[in-house]
Amino acid sequence: MSGQPASACPACGAPLAPWRTVPGSDPALLGDYELARCESCGTAVTLAPVPVQAHEAGAYGGGVPRGAGIAAPVLRAFDRRRLRQLARAGAIPPGRLLDVGAGRGRFVAQARAAGWYAHGIEPSRRGVEGARALGIELVSAGIDDAEVPAASLDAASLWHVLEHVEDPGAALDRIAGWLRPGGMLVVGVPNLASVQARLGGGRWYHLDVPRHRTHFTTAGLQTLLQSHGLQPVSTCHLLAEHNPFGLWVSLVSRATRVPSWLYHALKRNAPLRSRDALITVLALPLAPLAVLAEAVFGLAGRGGTVSVVARRV
Ligand SMILES: [Zn+2]
Numbered sequence: 001m002s003g004q005p006a007s008a009c010p011a012c013g014a015p016l017a018p019w020r021t022v023p024g025s026d027p028a029l030l031g032d033y034e035l036a037r038c039e040s041c042g043t044a045v046t047l048a049p050v051p052v053q054a055h056e057a058g059a060y061g062g063g064v065p066r067g068a069g070i071a072a073p074v075l076r077a078f079d080r081r082r083l084r085q086l087a088r089a090g091a092i093p094p095g096r097l098l099d100v101g102a103g104r105g106r107f108v109a110q111a112r113a114a115g116w117y118a119h120g121i122e123p124s125r126r127g128v129e130g131a132r133a134l135g136i137e138l139v140s141a142g143i144d145d146a147e148v149p150a151a152s153l154d155a156a157s158l159w160h161v162l163e164h165v166e167d168p169g170a171a172l173d174r175i176a177g178w179l180r181p182g183g184m185l186v187v188g189v190p191n192l193a194s195v196q197a198r199l200g201g202g203r204w205y206h207l208d209v210p211r212h213r214t215h216f217t218t219a220g221l222q223t224l225l226q227s228h229g230l231q232p233v234s235t236c237h238l239l240a241e242h243n244p245f246g247l248w249v250s251l252v253s254r255a256t257r258v259p260s261w262l263y264h265a266l267k268r269n270a271p272l273r274s275r276d277a278l279i280t281v282l283a284l285p286l287a288p289l290a291v292l293a294e295a296v297f298g299l300a301g302r303g304g305t306v307s308v309v310a311r312r313v
Pocket of ligand 1: 009010011012013014038039040041042043220
């Protein structure tokens with residue numbers, strides 16, 4: 001797999017300039033990674049190629065996360081929130097919905113429960129097998145090789161996927177071609193223009209270098225969608241799914257040895273008994289403040305992640 005072209009912004013096409021060097025975000029992917037940033041829209045790219053198997057190692061190594069049973073109802077509520085954003089933009093069931101990069105099929109299940117004729121594609125074997133164990137059959141394919149009939153979808157979801165692909169413009173071209181004219185795409189990505197990105201610096205939770213190839217700003221994402229036949233109709237920064245946790249972990253991560261220790265501990269990718277555990281426990285009382293702060297940042301359009309619904313023109 002090749003790295004991003006180092007010369008042009010993948011979001012808006014303006015020139016890139018060297019920006020900063022950041023540590024790998026996963027104990028399994030140690031090292032320093034150079035980022036370049038767009039002089040126009042502020043989007044950044046990870047310059048080094050993504051290591052082979054990066055999406056099967058470390059926090060992405062598989063297995064059921066710690067606390068998955070407790071988290072399940074909360075995660076279902078987040079999925080319903082994503083469906084509501086689609087509905088508010090006019091994408092309501094029944095209809096054909098595809099979750100692109102469907103993980104373990106959680107959103108597909110929720111969309112079906114809401115009345116969608118929903119399916120998912122997922123490139124990782126771990127995801128497809130995890131979904132099967134939950135009774136959801138995903139198609140084992142990535143955006144490049146999925147066989148989806150042209151103009152066959154009423155809605156699509158691309159949730160924390162676009163930042164992982166090598167060529168986000170080409171990915172959007174493919175997905176736009178699968179949507180019927182007027183069909184809706186909901187896209188969620190981390191927001192490099194967020195307050196938490198600034199506070200977290202090289203240890204921002206949602207940086208996830210080197211797996212994240214493009215670090216979008218809201219402006220960059222909107223420009224990219226528009227230039228690939230997808231007209232943004234709604235943008236949301238108030239996302240309980242990722243934003244308060246991202247802010248809190250990013251701040252705690254500045255003091256822990258393992259970046260984002262709690263996340264990696266839940267993913268069975270960091271030792272439970274450690275100094276980092278103590279630091280994390282001591283920081284727990286700050287969590288409600290992170291919820292409040294992200295609400296304020298979100299209302300100001302500076303939330304840690306952003307979701308945009310765009311209409312296929
Ligand atoms: Zn740009």
